[in-house]
Every structure is written in structure tokens, then in C-alpha cells.
Amino acid sequence: xxxxxxxxxxxxxxxxxxxxSCAASGFTFSIHWMSWVRQAPGKxxxxxxxxxxxxxxxxxxxxxxxxxxxxxxxxxNSLYLQMNSLRAEDTAVYYCARALYGDYSTFDYWGxxxxxxxxx
Amino acid sequence: SYELTQPLSVSVALGQxxxxxxxxxxIGSKNVHWYQQKPGQAPVxxxxxxxxxxxxxxxxxxxxxSGNTATLTISxxxxxxxxxxxxxxxxxxxxxFGGGTKLTVx
Numbered sequence: 271x272x273x274x275x276x277x278x279x280x281x282x283x284x285x286x287x288x289x290x291s292c293a294a295s296g297f298t299f300s301i302h303w304m305s306w307v308r309q310a311p312g313k314x315x316x317x318x319x320x321x322x323x324x325x326x327x328x329x330x331x332x333x334x335x336x337x338x339x340x341x342x343x344x345x346x347n348s349l350y351l352q353m354n355s356l357r358a359e360d361t362a363v364y365y366c367a368r369a370l371y372g373d374y375s376t377f378d379y380w381g382x383x384x385x386x387x388x389x390x
Numbered sequence: 391s392y393e394l395t396q397p398l399s400v401s402v403a404l405g406q407x408x409x410x411x412x413x414x415x416x417i418g419s420k421n422v423h424w425y426q427q428k429p430g431q432a433p434v435x436x437x438x439x440x441x442x443x444x445x446x447x448x449x450x451x452x453x454x455x456s457g458n459t460a461t462l463t464i465s466x467x468x469x470x471x472x473x474x475x476x477x478x479x480x481x482x483x484x485x486x487f488g489g490g491t492k493l494t495v496x
Contacts, residue, residue, distance in 0.1 A: 305485065307433075315425070315433065315476050317485035329483045332391075365432055375480040376423050378444060380432040 272296040272379045274366045279384030286356050286388070292349040292366030292381060300324075300344040303369035305377060306351045308362035308386075318364070319351065320374060333359075356388045392481035394488035401494045402467045410491050412460040412477030420479045422460040424453060427490075428473045436475075437462060467495050 278290040290306070305320035319330045319340040328340050339352040349366055363385050367377035395413040402408035412422060422440050425433035435444050437453035440460065450465045464471055472495045477488040 307485075314474075314490040315427075315478075315487045317487060320485065331484060370438065375478075375485050376421075376435065376438045377425070377433070377478075378435050378438075380434075382432055 272368070274368065274379060274381035276364065276366050276381045276384035279364065279386045281387045281389065282356055283390050284357060284388055287352070287354045288356065288386060290351040290353065290364055290366075290384060290386070294347045294349065294366075294368070297368070297379075299342075299347040302371060303374040304342060304349045305367045305369065305375075306340060306349075307365045307367050307377070307380075308360075309365070309383075310359075310362040313362075316362070320369070321349070322374070353386070356386075358388050360386060361388045362386060391484070392479070392486050394477055394479065394486055396475075396477060396488040396491045398489075399492045399494065401496055402464070403496050404469065405466055408464040408467050408471070408493060408495075410462040410464070410475050410493065412462070412488050413458055414460070414479065415458060417458055417460050417479065418456045420455075420481065422453070422455050423478045424462045425476045425478065426471075426473045427476065433476065464493070467493075469495050471495055 273295045275293045306318040321340045337355045341350045363383040365383045366381040368379040370376045424437040427433040440455040441453040474490045476490045
């Protein structure tokens with residue numbers, strides 16, 4: 271059974287940092303593109319970043335470029351999101367999502383999300 | 391940047407057909423994916439690449455895409471179909487989601 275389990279969310283002050291993790295199991299992690307997608311309270315979905323199977327390509331939404339870094343460790347079946355210089359508008363549930371095999375932007379499995387709250 | 395436009399809300403009578411639209415410039419030339427999200431839950435892929443259903447998604451869900459509009463059609467709507475629905479495309483190295491449509495089953 272495919273499972274994606276996010277962790278690392280919490281309350282952080284503006285300007286602070288947080289590192290999210292996503293533990294994958296039940297599939298061959300190393301052959302899938304992976305993404306982070308977020309959802310602010312009461313709002314719609316917003317894609318944050320994605321990363322190629324071997325980590326050689328990464329793409330970001332403009333609003334997080336230079337502040338967030340996506341990475342992965344295929345040996346540990348894990349996806350990460352390092353978030354720096356956090357702002358109030360980064361407050362959201364952050365989902366880890368797997369792309370269909372052979373695809374990079376169709377998300378067939380999602381985790382349950384981890385809440386990040388940026389507030390003083 | 392590319393924009394996808396979805397109506398905020400759509401209502402459908404129980405057992406009838408709901409059509410949810412997603413507008414975008416020449417969206418017919420792109421692959422469109424649809425997600426269903428129920429309150430407090432993660433999104434679920436219900437249609438990918440315009441008209442394909444993942445395993446486990448009922449045949450009542452179908453999709454089409456042409457010109458400037460993609461459409462998710464839900465036949466014989468059930469109470470359990472009540473949810474938010476999001477369309478999504480890939481454009482210029484970014485993933486773009488529509489704003490979402492809240493489907494109410496009356």
C-alpha cells in the first residue's frame with residue numbers, strides 16, 4: 271500500500287525556518303517525481319515545488335523561490351522541504367504528493383498533510 | 391502566468407448530472423487533471439490527462455477538454471460526491487491549480 275507521511279510542521283515565528291519531511295513507503299520511491307503542495311486555511315490548493323527522480327531538476331512556484339528548497343534521499347525513501355525566511359502567508363497545510371510513473375505533474379497519491387503556522 | 395478559472399460553486403440534484411468547468415487560454419492543448427477534496431481530507435485524483443480515470447474511481451466520473459474549457463462530468467450524482475473539485479495543468483515548468491469548485495448535491 272502506498273503511504274506518504276509528512277512530519278515537521280508546527281508553529282514558527284516570521285523569519286524563521288522549518289524543515290518538512292515526507293516518508294514514503296509501499297512503492298519504488300526513486301522512480302517517481304515528487305512534489306509539495308500547500309493549502310492555506312479555507313483556501314485552494316497551491317503547488318510549491320517538485321523534484322525529479324534523481325534530484326537533478328527542481329521547480330518552484332515564484333513566491334517561494336530563494337526561500338524554500340526541495341530535496342530527496344532515495345536511500346531513505348524520503349522527501350524534504352527546507353523552508354527559510356517564513357512569512358505569515360506561508361501558513362498552510364503542506365502535502366507531499368507523488369506523480370504518476372512517467373509523469374511529473376499528475377499527483378496520484380497524497381499524504382495527509384502537516385500544518386505550518388507562521389505567527390508571532 | 392497561466393490561469394485556470396473555475397466557478398466557485400455548482401449545485402446538482404441527487405441522481406442528476408453535474409458539469410464542472412475549468413477555463414484557460416487554449417487549455418485544450420494541455421493535459422488537464424481533476425482532484426476531489428472532501429473536508430479535512432487530502433485531495434484524490436479523479437481524472438487525469440483530460441479523460442482518464444484512475445483505478446477505483448467510478449465510471450460516473452468523466453472528463454473532456456477542448457478549446458478554452460475543460461469539463462468534469464459527474465453522472466448520477468450521489469451525496470458522497472459533495473466536495474471541492476480542482477482542475478490542474480502543467481505550464482511553463484510550474485503546476486497550476488484552478489481555484490476550485492464546491493459541488494453541492496441537493
